[in-house]
Amino acid sequence: MTAEATLARFREYMVGPARFMNLLTCFELGIIDALRANPGMTAAELGTVVGATPAAVEQLLFLLVKEGFVAYDEASGAYTLDALAEVDDIDLKRPLDFMDKIKVTTLRQLFYLTESVRTGKLVGLRELYGFDGDLYEAMTVHADLRESWSRLMDSVTARIDPWFFDNVDIPAGSRVLDLAGNTGLGAIHTLKMKPSPGLRVTTFDLPGREEACLKNFREHGVAEQCSFIGGDVFVEVPKGFDVVLIKHFLNMFDKSEVLKILNGVRGSLEVGGQVHILVPIYSEDIKESCTVDYYPSFFLGCATGQGGPQKLSTFRNWLEECGFTVTKAIAQHPSELPPDALPLQAILSATKTV
Amino acid sequence: MTAEATLARFREYMVGPARFMNLLTCFELGIIDALRANPGMTAAELGTVVGATPAAVEQLLFLLVKEGFVAYDEASGAYTLDALAEVDDIDLKRPLDFMDKIKVTTLRQLFYLTESVRTGKLVGLRELYGFDGDLYEAMTVHADLRESWSRLMDSVTARIDPWFFDNVDIPAGSRVLDLAGNTGLGAIHTLKMKPSPGLRVTTFDLPGREEACLKNFREHGVAEQCSFIGGDVFVEVPKGFDVVLIKHFLNMFDKSEVLKILNGVRGSLEVGGQVHILVPIYSEDIKESCTVDYYPSFFLGCATGQGGPQKLSTFRNWLEECGFTVTKAIAQHPSELPPDALPLQAILSATKTV
Numbered sequence: 001m002t003a004e005a006t007l008a009r010f011r012e013y014m015v016g017p018a019r020f021m022n023l024l025t026c027f028e029l030g031i032i033d034a035l036r037a038n039p040g041m042t043a044a045e046l047g048t049v050v051g052a053t054p055a056a057v058e059q060l061l062f063l064l065v066k067e068g069f070v071a072y073d074e075a076s077g078a079y080t081l082d083a084l085a086e087v088d089d090i091d092l093k094r095p096l097d098f099m100d101k102i103k104v105t106t107l108r109q110l111f112y113l114t115e116s117v118r119t120g121k122l123v124g125l126r127e128l129y130g131f132d133g134d135l136y137e138a139m140t141v142h143a144d145l146r147e148s149w150s151r152l153m154d155s156v157t158a159r160i161d162p163w164f165f166d167n168v169d170i171p172a173g174s175r176v177l178d179l180a181g182n183t184g185l186g187a188i189h190t191l192k193m194k195p196s197p198g199l200r201v202t203t204f205d206l207p208g209r210e211e212a213c214l215k216n217f218r219e220h221g222v223a224e225q226c227s228f229i230g231g232d233v234f235v236e237v238p239k240g241f242d243v244v245l246i247k248h249f250l251n252m253f254d255k256s257e258v259l260k261i262l263n264g265v266r267g268s269l270e271v272g273g274q275v276h277i278l279v280p281i282y283s284e285d286i287k288e289s290c291t292v293d294y295y296p297s298f299f300l301g302c303a304t305g306q307g308g309p310q311k312l313s314t315f316r317n318w319l320e321e322c323g324f325t326v327t328k329a330i331a332q333h334p335s336e337l338p339p340d341a342l343p344l345q346a347i348l349s350a351t352k353t354v
Numbered sequence: 355m356t357a358e359a360t361l362a363r364f365r366e367y368m369v370g371p372a373r374f375m376n377l378l379t380c381f382e383l384g385i386i387d388a389l390r391a392n393p394g395m396t397a398a399e400l401g402t403v404v405g406a407t408p409a410a411v412e413q414l415l416f417l418l419v420k421e422g423f424v425a426y427d428e429a430s431g432a433y434t435l436d437a438l439a440e441v442d443d444i445d446l447k448r449p450l451d452f453m454d455k456i457k458v459t460t461l462r463q464l465f466y467l468t469e470s471v472r473t474g475k476l477v478g479l480r481e482l483y484g485f486d487g488d489l490y491e492a493m494t495v496h497a498d499l500r501e502s503w504s505r506l507m508d509s510v511t512a513r514i515d516p517w518f519f520d521n522v523d524i525p526a527g528s529r530v531l532d533l534a535g536n537t538g539l540g541a542i543h544t545l546k547m548k549p550s551p552g553l554r555v556t557t558f559d560l561p562g563r564e565e566a567c568l569k570n571f572r573e574h575g576v577a578e579q580c581s582f583i584g585g586d587v588f589v590e591v592p593k594g595f596d597v598v599l600i601k602h603f604l605n606m607f608d609k610s611e612v613l614k615i616l617n618g619v620r621g622s623l624e625v626g627g628q629v630h631i632l633v634p635i636y637s638e639d640i641k642e643s644c645t646v647d648y649y650p651s652f653f654l655g656c657a658t659g660q661g662g663p664q665k666l667s668t669f670r671n672w673l674e675e676c677g678f679t680v681t682k683a684i685a686q687h688p689s690e691l692p693p694d695a696l697p698l699q700a701i702l703s704a705t706k707t708v
Binding site: 062 | 357363370374376409413417426436457461647648652
């Protein structure tokens with residue numbers, strides 16, 4: 001790569017934050033919805049509808065016209081949706097939910113990335129929220145973080161769980177533990193997508209999640225087959241289960257902590273017990289990875305101050321280091337993902353054989 | 355553009371903030387300098403040098419390896435500069451100064467863009483600094499904003515002023531007013547780049563800038579030919595000048611305010627008086643504009659809560675609306691700019707003919 005090409009690429013990085021919020025603000029203000037409802041509005045008309053000056057509307061729409069998202073007619077001053085008219089609502093909701101999550105959990109926090117990396121603490125959460133701890137703990141007390149995150153994760157889970165459960169084996173009548181199962185959605189999906197007589201699922205997470213989890217079980221009519229155990233995965237993993245699920249969790253930690261978790265799980269299982277892991281990964285050839293653009297700085301600066309996705313081969317090696325026999329290690333193919341997807345997900349299944 | 359292409363383009367927008375800080379943090383931590391000094395370091399060695407965990411170093415460098423900025427040798431675990439080795443220090447300093455300015459003045463503030471547009475106020479400055487006013491006022495009390503901004507603007511001015519003065523006519527012995535001339539750099543450049551017997555330059559800006567400005571004049575040995583007038587351009591423009599310079603200023607305001615400024619300048623000039631304007635512009639074909647990626651959201655959300663660049667033809671029309679006769683309107687050609695440049699600059703010269 002020539003110096004010229006490198007500097008041109010730097011330019012793409014430099015405009016990243018401004019472009020991101022310019023686009024998102026056009027949606028937040030309601031400019032795009034207004035144009036969908038009434039094509040051909042002028043900046044003055046849009047300004048009246050969305051509560052902004054015509055000059056500000058015009059400035060914000062310059063970029064969307066440059067991109068071909070919106071069209072502008074010089075003669076009449078009228079704006080209409082251009083490429084954005086071709087995108088279905090449901091396809092648009094997906095990146096917009098993600099953009100809101102990036103805005104709320106990431107954008108400001110990234111300012112403190114260097115200091116977060118130096119200290120291993122989430123300096124952004126401390127500076128912006130006065131909170132010492134990780135994003136998942138902060139969410140329990142800060143509704144803005146929780147709501148933005150949950151809206152995204154609920155739709156992500158709705159898309160990814162069918163693929164996960166299609167690809168894992170949960171023997172009939174198993175006793176299943178959903179490790180770090182939050183407020184029970186994984187348990188509910190297990191029952192719905194892997195039904196069998198006698199199947200029982202237990203959500204294991206911090207004790208503070210119990211109330212919301214049990215409420216979810218009741219509302220989904222699965223209170224009979226589901227239960228909750230409060231605890232800390234780094235202290236002790238509950239015994240008495242045939243299958244342990246670890247979804248969206250191992251990527252939050254550095255290797256030393258991941259090995260503690262996996263060793264804890266192995267210790268809790270009988271020989272023959274299985275673990276099924278769902279985790280975002282980097283491609284083996286990092287140059288092809290879509291996951292790597294967002295997740296390193298998100299985990300280090302905004303989520304946990306450590307961790308991040310790894311290559312599938314790395315997670316596989318870590319399972320084997322802990323004495324598991326890996327029986328499956330598969331990843332989504334990038335071509336299966338929507339074009340706006342950031343993470344590539346993988347499933348690893350392993351058995352305690354000795 | 356297909357819906358697929360639009361969503362893929364959204365993805366580029368989504369990763370913008372995270373990619374920006376991932377790259378900048380590698381420089382801030384000193385990882386790039388360390389690799390330049392000692393090629394072939396491992397993540398563990400780099401971590402020791404820069405004060406970060408090896409895991410964090412590895413996570414941050416994934417993206418730079420993807421981009422080809424840095425190379426990674428799987429067998430030895432050694433990193434070396436790849437494309438970054440080809441970029442001169444002086445070429446790298448330019449985007450890095452700009453990235454620091456974006457981080458400090460823009461990144462967090464953008465979170466509040468929508469609310470800033472709705473209110474016409476810089477909500478980010480209020481929320482983050484407890485400051486009510488614009489960025490230029492905030493800089494007078496907040497050293498972090500001032501230092502990052504000044505470092506960038508001093509190098510921008512050093513590059514752009516020779517082009518500006520090459521292209522404007524300042525008759526020998528003129529009395530020149532540098533409108534919104536800050537702390538005198540424009541006046542000093544006028545004397546150095548357009549020397550003539552009897553030339554005198556006056557910096558006009560808010561009274562708070564007087565002390566620093568006069569100090570600059572003394573340090574550059576131009577105190578005899580330069581002076582400072584404190585005042586507000588929206589109240590009264592001083593009279594008695596042949597030439598008025600307006601650099602990096604008109605783009606901060608909406609049209610109504612720009613017309614007030616231009617009318618004030620015209621009122622202060624005798625017939626035959628000239629105005630020379632330096633201003634960032636959008637290309638006439640917005641699809642070719644490099645300026646539009648950063649500046650709309652910067653001005654609306656971070657700098658003034660209004661304004662922004664315009665097309666050259668727009669600034670020309672505004673001058674003519676105010677009764678000026680435009681004698682020159684030229685823009686930089688994108689091919690003359692470094693590949694990392696964000697703004698395209700223009701010069702407009704005009705004469706008061708009646």
